[in-house]
Amino acid sequence: MRSVADSLHRQAAEGLRELIFAGELAPGSFLDEAALCERLTVSRTPLREALKVLVAEGMLRHEPRRGCFVAEITERDVEQIFPVIALLEGRAAYEATGRAGPADLAALEVLHERLRAHAEAGRITAYYEANHAIHEAFITLADNRWLAQVIGDLRRILRLARHQTLHVPGRLQQSLAEHLQVFAAIKRGDAAAAEQAMRHHLFAQRDALRELTRNPPSRIAP
Structure with a gap:
C-alpha cells in the first residue's frame, strides 16, 4: 500500500509532466521550486522527490548549485x-x-x-x-x-x-x-x-x- 508521501510525490511528478507537455514549462526554462509548490499545492519534500523522478526520466536536467531546468532536445x-x-x-x-x-x-x-x-x-x-x-x-x-x-x-x-x-x-x-x-x-x-x-x-x-x-x-x- 502506497504511503501518503509516495502518493504526493507521484502526484507532483504527474503535475510537472502535464505542465511540460502543455508547453507551460518551456524547454530550457528554470524551475522555481517555491512557485511550483504553490501551483501544484505540495510542499518542498514531495516536489523535490518528483524532480528527481523527472531528472531520471531525462525530462529535466539538474545543475549543481543552480537547480533544475526543463531538458531540451538536441x-x-x-x-x-x-x-x-x-x-x-x-x-x-x-x-x-x-x-x-x-x-x-x-x-x-x-x-x-x-x-x-x-x-x-x-x-x-x-x-x-x-x-x-x-x-x-x-x-x-x-x-x-x-x-x-x-x-x-x-x-x-x-x-x-x-x-x-x-x-x-x-x-x-x-x-x-x-x-x-x-x-x-x-x-x-x-x-x-x-x-x-x-x-x-x-x-x-x-x-x-x-x-x-x-x-x-x-x-x-x-
Missing part, C-alpha cells in the same frame, strides 16, 4: 533516439496488424478521419492529440508490454518538442499522408508494409526536427 538526441523508436514503433505496427479485428479497424478508422479533419482545418494542437491517440492505439493493439514500456520512455522525451515539427512548412500534410499509409497496410493485413510505413513516418519526423534544430522557427519561412 540534434544529437534526435539522431540517437529516432533510429531506436522507429524500430520499436515499426514492430508495434507489425504486431498490431496481426491482432487487428473488425472492431479495432472501425475504431482506427474513426481516429484517422479525425486526424484528416484536423489536418485539413490546420488545427495543429488537435492534430497532435489525435496523432498521439493513434500511436497509443497501435501500441495497445500490439499487446506487447515490453514494447509499450520502452516506447513510452522514449516518447516522454520526444514530447519535449511536442508538436513543434508540425509548424515546419508542409509537415502537417506529410504526416497525415504517412499515417494513412500505415493504416492502409494494417487494413489489408500487410504487417511488413505497416512496419515499413511506420518506420518511414518516424524518420520523416526526425527530419522535421533536424530542420527545427538547424533553423529555429523565427528563421523558417511561413
Whole structure:
C-alpha cells in the first residue's frame, strides 16, 4: 500500500509532466521550486522527490548549485533516439496488424478521419492529440508490454518538442499522408508494409526536427 508521501510525490511528478507537455514549462526554462509548490499545492519534500523522478526520466536536467531546468532536445538526441523508436514503433505496427479485428479497424478508422479533419482545418494542437491517440492505439493493439514500456520512455522525451515539427512548412500534410499509409497496410493485413510505413513516418519526423534544430522557427519561412 502506497504511503501518503509516495502518493504526493507521484502526484507532483504527474503535475510537472502535464505542465511540460502543455508547453507551460518551456524547454530550457528554470524551475522555481517555491512557485511550483504553490501551483501544484505540495510542499518542498514531495516536489523535490518528483524532480528527481523527472531528472531520471531525462525530462529535466539538474545543475549543481543552480537547480533544475526543463531538458531540451538536441540534434544529437534526435539522431540517437529516432533510429531506436522507429524500430520499436515499426514492430508495434507489425504486431498490431496481426491482432487487428473488425472492431479495432472501425475504431482506427474513426481516429484517422479525425486526424484528416484536423489536418485539413490546420488545427495543429488537435492534430497532435489525435496523432498521439493513434500511436497509443497501435501500441495497445500490439499487446506487447515490453514494447509499450520502452516506447513510452522514449516518447516522454520526444514530447519535449511536442508538436513543434508540425509548424515546419508542409509537415502537417506529410504526416497525415504517412499515417494513412500505415493504416492502409494494417487494413489489408500487410504487417511488413505497416512496419515499413511506420518506420518511414518516424524518420520523416526526425527530419522535421533536424530542420527545427538547424533553423529555429523565427528563421523558417511561413
